[in-house]
Each structure stands twice: as C-alpha cells, then as structure tokens.
Amino acid sequence: MSGIGATGVILLVLVALLLFGPNKLPELGRAFGRTLREFKSGAREIMDDDDRDRDRKDKDSSRVEVSRSENNDKDNKRLPD
Structure with missing residues (x-):
C-alpha cells in the first residue's frame, strides 16, 4: 500500500x-x-x-571470565614431586 497523497490529506482534513x-x-x-x-x-x-x-550483562560476563581464568591458574599449579 502506497503513502497518502495530497488529495488524500486534503480529504482527511475536510472530513x-x-x-x-x-x-x-x-x-x-x-x-x-x-x-x-x-x-x-x-x-x-x-x-x-x-x-x-x-x-550490566557485559560487565558481569567479563567478571565471570576473569574469575574463571584466575581459578584455572590456581587449578593448573602442581605440587612438587
């Protein structure tokens, strides 16, 4: 459906x-x-x-990623043999 032309606007104003x-x-x-x-x-x-x-969601997800990487670093440390 096309837009209302000039005659349509005039008709609406008159009505x-x-x-x-x-x-x-x-x-x-x-x-x-x-x-x-x-x-x-x-x-x-x-x-x-x-x-x-x-x-907020972006900030929260970046915090979770940082905490996960910190946890992975802790988990990856080994005790001496």
Missing part, C-alpha cells in the same frame, strides 16, 4: 473539519502532539533501560 468543527481541531491537534511526545519519551526510556541492562 475532520466536518466531524469536529473548526473550534475543536486545534485542541485535537495539541492532544495528538502530546500523545506522540509521551510515546517517544516512553520508547526512549525503554531503549535506555535495555542499553543499561545489556551493559
């Missing part, structure tokens, strides 16, 4: 104008703008949380 009237349209536009802003900020917060979780 909205008929349904809601000229006084209500600015209020609807503001409410729609606020909704989009809140959605974008919520999506940003979710993405930031995911990034923080990924960073």
Whole structure:
C-alpha cells in the first residue's frame, strides 16, 4: 500500500473539519502532539533501560571470565614431586 497523497490529506482534513468543527481541531491537534511526545519519551526510556541492562550483562560476563581464568591458574599449579 502506497503513502497518502495530497488529495488524500486534503480529504482527511475536510472530513475532520466536518466531524469536529473548526473550534475543536486545534485542541485535537495539541492532544495528538502530546500523545506522540509521551510515546517517544516512553520508547526512549525503554531503549535506555535495555542499553543499561545489556551493559550490566557485559560487565558481569567479563567478571565471570576473569574469575574463571584466575581459578584455572590456581587449578593448573602442581605440587612438587
């Protein structure tokens, strides 16, 4: 399905104008703008949380690898014969 052309936008504006009237349209536009802003900020917060979780997992996995290598060094030491 292709995008909405200029005639489609004009038709939508005319239908909205008929349904809601000229006084209500600015209020609807503001409410729609606020909704989009809140959605974008919520999506940003979710993405930031995911990034923080990924960073924590990376740090934890590197700590585990370091502790494993230290344990392997201890296990590889032999007692004198």
